[in-house]
Amino acid sequence: MTVPLLIAIAVLAAGTFAFRFAGPLLRAKIRVPDRVQKLMGIAAAVLLTAVVATNALAEGHSFAGYARPLGVAVAGVLAWRKAPFLVVVVSAAAVTALLRLAGVP
Incomplete structure (x- = not known):
């Protein structure tokens, strides 16, 4: 270095x-006002959503295909339904892999 x-x-x-x-x-x-604390919590969620959306939809400068966004959507639904983290990750990976195996880009 x-x-x-x-x-x-x-x-x-x-x-x-x-x-x-x-x-x-x-x-x-x-002392941070309660409104600012609430907005900081919302900002963290918005930032995380933007990162997930960017990584799910784009690969380099082009569209990532349909398999990855569908896998992320499955993960989102399972997380929303409060499924265990391992189930969320494995299900998303399985859906993405099965769709790619079926020929979905």
Whole structure:
């Protein structure tokens, strides 16, 4: 590894540690309004949904095909129905694999 890369890694590690360490220290001093806390929770869900949608629908710069989005949809329904995590993951993988085996792109 080059020296600038090692310096960048060290700076990012120190920054991450500082953010993690500052949370408990500042918790008693800073009051975040309830509305902001609620919006931050919603923002986390929206961000996760955007990441899932992007990875489910696109492969590089093109459409990923129908098998992957259908597998993700099955996982979404099972997660919504509160199925165990292992069942959700295995079912999504099985649906995607079976559809690809059947010739669905």
